[in-house]
Amino acid sequence: MSTGRILVVDDDAAIRTVLAEALRSEGHSVSLAESIADMERQLGSFDPELLITDVILPDGNGLDEISSVLQRRPDLPVIVLSAQNTLSTAVRATEQGAFEYLPKPFDLDELCRAVGDGLRSRANRGTVEPEGIKEDLPLIGRSPAMQDVYRTIARVVANELTVLVFGESGTGKELVARAIHDLGPRQKKPFVAINMAAIPRDLIESELFGHERGAFTGAQARTAGKFELAQGGTLFLDEIGDMPMEAQTRLLRVLQQGEFTTVGGARPIRADVRIIAATHKDLPALIAANGFREDLYYRLNVVPVTLPALRERLGDIPELARHFLDRAAQEGLSRKRLGDDALARLSAHGWPGNVRELENLMRRLAALSREELISARQIDLALAGGPGESVPIPFIGKGLEDAVEVHLASYFASFGDDLPPDGLYDRVLAEVEAPLLRLTLAAVRGNQLRAADLLGINRNTLRKKLTDHRIDPARVRRGNS
Incomplete structure (x- = not known):
């Protein structure tokens, strides 16, 4: 195992003590600092071989110092610890040149593994100048499950690797694709999405690759496909598991050769796009059933990202719910807030529709609730029966009729034996x-x-x-x- 000189920078004395004991037990030489000024002094006197730093320090931001430190010590691996467990923190740490980012509370064994990996790496690394991270990012949540997602995104935004996003419907797979695009080098180019499950089988190739005039009945003019529209940017292939086998063959050829032809065309067109695909299906099971090409799967699954279901990240519900209520207010609906009993009721729901179901529920409550403070009773009425039985929210047809009936039934019941x-x-x-x-x-x-x-x-x-x-x-x- 690699051992070395490690400088730990954290203003929390208890964390410094725990880290010092754990690292010294692994054979490392450890020096401790509680501020940026103290860190700067010890960078010269202690000459560390690896730096562990918190983000929020008494005299500044640890992330802001990484770039400066690496300009002087490009061989110094930096591990960032932070209680600000957001996607922007993970991405910014990576862009500043950090070797690893670990959210607090961290696992000591995982940190020790990262220290060993960092000491073994010690390769020269240049400084990455960040363009600035957008704080208004689409992914919300600080749960451990989401931290894994953030760290993976942070590692892939700057490169061109193909990403395959797994997750149930409603977990936010397109949000992951947009985050990778918006934070990466293609951010100023188009982001084009296509849902394979929503396109008729006989139109998928035309939708993807475009067609020439006269290529088929009704093709009265040349039409660009999604690959051509996304040139220079990102193409998001949603529900890739629903793509027909014949279209899979053409997509594989594009990924292998880097070019495509329109339907009815002969001239190859270079495919300058980054591919991000997503599915809620079990692709290995589809492969076993001859429903998906194994070679295409391996082409797409270069970097897998698995989104947790909402029921696996219940701690994120309060932040998500407040975010959706704030967004509804920004769109012109009445501003609402959630009582403690309402938050408890939300955490007890099964969320078969995941984050999308929660967003729809918050919008419905913002539109229909007369009170500013939303209660658990209102949550129950909106969910209409409990976990797994959320009322659909179309604004026409029987869905609305049912929702109104539930609301009116509760209104009559509130008067007991009397009438309104x-x-x-x-x-x-x-x-x-x-x-x-x-x-x-x-x-x-x-x-x-x-x-x-x-x-x-x-x-x-x-x-x-x-x-x-x-x-x-x-x-x-x-x-x-």
Whole structure:
């Protein structure tokens, strides 16, 4: 096992002590620092062979110092520890040149393995100048399961490796693809997504590779396919497990040769795209059943990323739910907040639809709840029956009828043996009409003429209804409730 001189920088005395004992027991020589200034002094006097640093220190940010340190010591492996367990922290640590990033609380055995790997590597590394990390990243959550996802993303954003994202429906596979694209060198080029499960079998090749005029009946003009539209950028192949075998063969040829031809075309076109694929299916099982090409699987599965189901990251629910409520408010719905009992109820749900189900639930509550504070009872009504039985949210047809019936049944039940006050018809209409008006205005960014057309009513009628419900179109346009 490689041993060496290790400098540990952390303002928490207990963490410094634990790390010192663990590393010394492995045979390492350890020096401790509690600030950036102390670290700078010991970089010269102790001359470490590996640096372990926290991010938030009394006199600055440890991440900001990595680039400076590596300019002077490009051979020094740096391991970053952080309680700020977000994707931006993981990516920024990697871009600054860190050898490894470990979220707190960390596993001592894992840290010791990283130290051994770092000491063995000690290869010259140049400094990577970051362009700046967007804080408004699509992936949310600080659970251990999500930390693994963040670390994998951080390692692949700067290269061109093909990524295959596994996860149940609704876990956010396209968000992973977008994060890799938005943080990588192709960020200023197109991000093009195509869902294999949503394209008819006989149109998939045309959708992917484009077609020439006259290539088939109805092809009246040349049309570019997704590969051509994504040139220079990223092509996201969602639900790759639903791709027909004949299309798989053509895709494999493109990946092998780096070029493609349109349907009905003869001239090869260079495929300058990064491929990210995703599936909720068990591809090895499909291969065994002759439903997926094994050689294509290995071409796609260069870097696998497995997204956890929401039920496997229940600790992330409060942050996710608040984020979705904030987004709904920015889109013009009323601002809502969750009570402690509501958060407990959310954690008890089975989440068969994963994060997408949670997002839809929060939007529904933001639109239909009259109270600012959402309670567990309101969660129960919205879920309509408990784990695994969430009400669908289409705004037309029987889904809406069922949701309204559940809401009204609860309203009648709240009066016990008595009846609600007279005037129920107008109150129910107003309760449905107000969120419909807010949602419609938000969808058209406050354009009243467009909203009236979309609703199918006269503009003057719309204005009167907005006045009756005290809805300010200007506030909706600005994203306020």
